[in-house]
Amino acid sequence: MTTNDEMQTALAHLRTTTRQxxxxxxxxxxxxxxxWQPFEATRKVVLTAEGDTERHIYFVLDGVQRAYAVGxxxxxxxxVFTYPFSFSGVADSFLLQQPSRYFFETLTPSVxxxxxxxxxxxxxxKHHAVERMIRLAISHTLAGVLVRQIELQSHTAEQRFRTxxxxxxxxxxxxxxxxxxxxxGMDATNFSKFLGSVRV
Numbered sequence: 001m002t003t004n005d006e007m008q009t010a011l012a013h014l015r016t017t018t019r020q021x022x023x024x025x026x027x028x029x030x031x032x033x034x035x036w037q038p039f040e041a042t043r044k045v046v047l048t049a050e051g052d053t054e055r056h057i058y059f060v061l062d063g064v065q066r067a068y069a070v071g072x073x074x075x076x077x078x079x080v081f082t083y084p085f086s087f088s089g090v091a092d093s094f095l096l097q098q099p100s101r102y103f104f105e106t107l108t109p110s111v112x113x114x115x116x117x118x119x120x121x122x123x124x125x126k127h128h129a130v131e132r133m134i135r136l137a138i139s140h141t142l143a144g145v146l147v148r149q150i151e152l153q154s155h156t157a158e159q160r161f162r163t164x165x166x167x168x169x170x171x172x173x174x175x176x177x178x179x180x181x182x183x184x185g186m187d188a189t190n191f192s193k194f195l196g197s198v199r200v
Contacts, residue, residue, distance in 0.1 A: 013085045021137050028127035035119035039112045048104040054093035056114040060084050063110025064174050067102045078182040160184045161194040
């Protein structure tokens with residue numbers, strides 16, 4: 001992203017997303033828009049490692065990313081995927097400014113807008129509307145996390161697979177299936193079996 005036109009297009013996507021959460025008054029939007037900088041990464045780049053403190057909040061313009069944890073056995077568990085046009089990064093580490101318990105990496109070449117904790121904190125202190133918008137975004141995220149926790153604990157593997165296909169059918173083309181299997185809490189063999197037999 002090198003031109004002013006590209007930056008304005010990126011900010012237009014950001015504004016559309018924030019409006020869906022909470023429309024911001026013009027002065028608040030202007031200050032909020034000013035804190036973002038373009039950033040790009042190639043595929044399979046770890047942007048935040050376990051033990052690092054997340055320094056940035058990201059807004060995804062292109063590409064797919066995932067957050068994942070690594071168990072004592074060395075196997076990783078995919079926690080969440082992000083793709084255009086959504087906020088991304090290790091949210092709890094960023095908001096609390098404490099070491100991350102997870103990794104955050106790009107799965108494909110990715111283009112972002114990103115801002116620092118200090119920049120976001122300053123604009124939230126200045127504009128109550130920005131703080132409220134961020135709080136609502138976090139609330140929606142928490143609600144999604146709780147729904148996913150219920151699914152992992154009380155649904156069968158096939159039910160989880162069907163829910164994924166119903167909610168995000170496009171994800172099969174975006175994300176390698178081994179990561180989708182990890183996200184659903186099943187092994188790759190079962191995922192392949194469901195892929196061949198389940199129709200939604």
